[in-house]
Amino acid sequence: MARKYPYFINRALQSVLVVFLLSVITFTLSLRSPIDPLAHLGATSEADNLNLGNRKEAERQQQLLRQELGLDRPPFYLKLAPSTLPYRYHELPQGPLRDLLRMHCYQGYLGRPLLEYLKLLNDSFLFSPIVAQNQQVQTLMLEEGFFSSIAHQLRVLPKIGELLGHEGLSNRVNRLTLLCQEALASKSSWRLAIPVVYFYPSNQYHHWLFGGQGRGRGAWVGDFGQSWSSGKSVFGSLRRSLPITFVLSALSLVVAIIGGGAFGVVLAYHHHRAWARVAGGGLFLVYTIPSFWLATLLLLCFANPDVLHWFPPGGLPFGVGRGLGDIMGAWPYLVLPVASLSYGGFCMVGRFMRASVSETLHEPYVFAARAKGIGEGRILVSHVLPNALLPLITIMGGILPALFSGSVITETIFSIPGMGYLLFGATLSNDIPTVMAILSISALLSALGYLLCDVVYALVDPRIRLSKL
């Protein structure tokens, strides 16, 4: 008994690790995706319709907003970089200038003078009204490829200085030219050969997970931020949709395990009959039906005014998921979704139980029980079933992730406002916070399901517990 707990704690830690790893991977990928958060937060105005000065001003506002929201910070705690890349590279806002800095650092230019020059360029030159509203300067920059390399900038800067000379900016241009020359002079190839690992205590993942920097209280207490498409809190929409998915999944789980298990036992007991064989083949057949097709067929047959109009074609009356009474009242809405969600598990459990029971029926202790004259029903219930049910616990763990996956399709087809439907909508509208939230929560719940199965199995069957230790 005393050695049981380390095993459970071990398993629990492992499932936490699973969720952590998954969130790291998807978070990093989501930062690299071409989807722009500011476009969804409504910060980008129709830049093309504005005049030059206002467009530059809008760009500046976006930069500031990005910095304020922490979107400019490094993505993760650790960063592998060439030693030429400065530690504080993120003080330069995301955009062409940061790309320039990165490119030159990878070519061996020292990062620190570069960063100093580019920061000055960004903060006190590019967006200053005289430069930003001067059409000539802007065309010159575009034509000469101002943002393609630092060497270009060194050539273009004096020309800009000439253009702006009478406007009192020449001092600033001279200083920029000096800094630029200095940055270009400091090239050292050997520093490029040394990689460094930077540690950033304040990074985007950290703030997503633990809050701060405009990210609320963090994902670890369930605050996944605001939805990019509706602007509402993700937690709120999850709280409305999760119970519905729970009800659906729980009903499907019951149907799959009790129905499928009983069916499998019956088939195994009558395995010599022709109808049982045909039904066994039928389980294999039904198992391969794509769920979206089955759901569509169910709708076509049972929710169609032209054929049979037994059930409503979809949706749920308000309030399901609050209490048991509502579920009873809403049963016509639940029949088809539960059928299309549970048939896969039903077939899987049925086939599994059929194999497992028919194997157990040939065990010597069943012969012994028969020889002793015990009745068939009693043999089945107290000798065969306990042994045949044991391995069922191991496949129970896999059913929960499968149910979550299936709920996306089922809920989408029957327009049930559960988690899967939320995910579907969020995917179509590129709503990354909602997708991240659903991904993390479903992974967490699946891991918990696995954990529960393992624990139950270890409690029921001491051999597992002892062998794994």
Add this chain to the structure above:
Amino acid sequence: MKIPRDIRQWIVRVATGFLLVVVLMGLAAPWLANDRPYYVHDGSRAYWPIFYSDKVLITTDGRQVVCQYDAIMEAGLQAVFPPIPFSPTRPNIHSAYFKPPRAQHLGRTHWLGTDMLGRDVLAQMVHGSRTSLVVGLASMTIALFIGLFLGLVSGYFGNQGLRLPGARMVCLFLGLPFIYYYAFMLRQEALAQALEKGPWSFAWQGLASVGIAVAIGYAIWLLSGRLPTPWQGTRALPLDNLLGRFIEFIDGLPLFIVLISLSMLFTPSLFYLVLLIGFTGWISIARFTRAEVLKLRNSDFVMACQVMGMSTWRIVWKHLLPNAIGPALVAFAFGVGGAIMAESSLSYLGIGIPADVVSWGKLLAGARGHFQAWWLVWFPGMAIFGLILSVNTIGQHLKERN
């Protein structure tokens, strides 16, 4: 399954035949269903438009004729068309939701009806088989390589089989970031440029990167062998445990939700879809291979090989792999079914599949909210179901034969 032997054989034959028909249909799709003719004759000259990509024919009397069924028929040219003279992608607003079989003007028949944009269902079925097959086979081939490699390695070496000097292990572990830095990070500009130039250029640059990585790894291997070690003797690398943990990690995920989320983050393309399904689908292959190798590892012929002093690589490659590949192929067959299911589900939801790709799932999605169009439900649905069923039946047959 206690079905009589001859019936079982018959079922497998039907399944194989169905699969063969779908494969041939996919291979010949542009010649089976296309609105470009095989052959056109304008009275003095013959054209073979299906073999060329010209959009417009210029006849000898100077007319310009668009290479489409309607235009060629209206121009009154003599032409031979493929058996299904429709393009799977060209919409036609005049023929939306045609019930099958219904003829259109100029003598073309939509044998299986049309979808909401007036595209022929049969032509889309023929072309959609390509998507299913390519995604199913390509992704599972990736998965087969990953799964076989991991299963062989972890099964053969186990937790104790691969023993390294402690210094070598530490050096290799510490060297990993260096390898990544020199082989990939320093070269990422070159790789990005190569990707823009084209797949071949990218392949060469990628190979160069991998070569650098291998070279650095080998150098670390050689050098670290000569280091004086603070530890005595060798340490075992627990490969089996590592793989087991990794499999548990992937197994505990709701894979379809992960697939949906990840395919949202990439720009929709079949290439990414294949990669995603391939990188998540190797679990059962690795598991079966590992179990088989575990059984074979202590068998006489492997021990004989070891006693004869054969290299590990040769034992694994020449003796273990051919004997352990059976269960992996079973898992491969079921995996193909799963990959086709995943692809059609994703395309049914309209996630991760580019807009110009024809697929059965997308065709079926056309019936959503329009159930009068029963032909959009039955034909693609039967095709997906039949393909998955035949692949799974073949898998089941392989499993029983093993």
